[in-house]
Amino acid sequence: MSACNAIASPVLDPKGPIAAAQTQLLLDAVAIMMIVIVPVFIMAALFTWRYRGTNRNARYAPNLAYYWPVEILIWGVPAGIIFWLGLHLWSATHRLDPYKPIDPEVPPLRVEAVAQDWKWLFIYPEQDIAVVNELVFPAGRPLALRITSDTVMNSFMIPGLGGQIYAMAGMQTRLHLLADEPGEFWGRNVQYSGRGFADQQFRAIATTTEGEFGAWVEKVKASTQMLDATTYEQLAKPSVKVPVTYYSGVQPGLFDSIIAKWHGDGNHLHAQVTGTEQAR
Incomplete structure (x- = not known):
């Protein structure tokens, strides 16, 4: 960036x-x-x-x-x-409570953000897609983010759209944003997190219309990559300057499993997602 x-x-x-x-x-x-x-x-x-x-005439007391x-x-x-x-x-x-919806009467676009070393993963649960280092949403539609970290404490911020909020392992925070106009914005982690901190940035793109956003979703769905437990474990390994990567499908419950694994043993993520696969 x-x-x-x-x-x-x-x-x-x-x-x-x-x-x-x-x-x-x-x-x-x-x-x-x-x-x-x-x-x-x-x-x-x-x-x-x-x-x-x-x-010599100044009064002195x-x-x-x-x-x-x-x-x-x-x-x-x-x-x-x-x-x-x-x-x-x-x-x-x-x-300006970050947990407070911007407009309760307008359904927001829901996105789950995961901070990793040293990149951002964005999961769109309703669209069943995931993207690395790119956050796309329609201008004029509220954006509802659930945010966590799968590493040390990070801080999510898109300066042009709102303030920062912390992301911590085993916990989740929420943030509601809205872009008044289409455009490309700069987002990043603003909490020092190690050697790749300076490059932990992402593009936030507000599309002109819902149709343009839908076309982008179809573009992501054309990817041959799926984000399952094995793929996620590879993605979560420390890496710097990771290019934008698309995943056309996401294992159900992945975001919650990322949070839950910090409250149990290291096999929690793989076991829970594998259990979901078997159930399907």
Whole structure:
């Protein structure tokens, strides 16, 4: 992924409602803090000029111990800012809860994301496909992600669409995103995870229409590769700069098995998936 892709979706150029709300929250916080920062720089310049060595008329009060207007100013303003920021951030945190669906009336596209060394696996359970290092979804349709890690702690982030959320082995987190317009976005792991960390990136593509997304699904289904337990075990081995790879089918329950194996012995994944195969 080139540097141009990274620049195309910075935090300050949001392409979805979640990222836009987070950007506005950041700008609001910076603006309110300017109430303290701007006067400090102005007073630094004024005091330097007023108390310069050649100014013999400047009032000097070395024994001043208490002056209540100044006390109110230096304590009241910062306290007010902290109170406002705390209230504003508390409200925004609940409003932007990553587990909260963006629009309950619109069925989301469900995707299961697995962090590996050093790549991302995306499983589409409803479409019965899986893709490495490429996340495709229709613009204007909510994206509901279940996220876990099959290695050390990672952090999933698409800066142009929303904030980061951690992925940990044996656990799952959820994230809801939405792209307002079609385009290609840059996504990556933002939690250091070893030697391949710098290259653990992926493309997030918002298609123009549902039909375009459907055509992409058919393209993936044309692949001859299936993602079963054996294939997954090979894929999960540490590797760097893995190209986009398509799987036309996925073993049922694979995502849940990846989580469950961290709560049991190392054979849990293979045993559970093999049991599913026999049941079929």
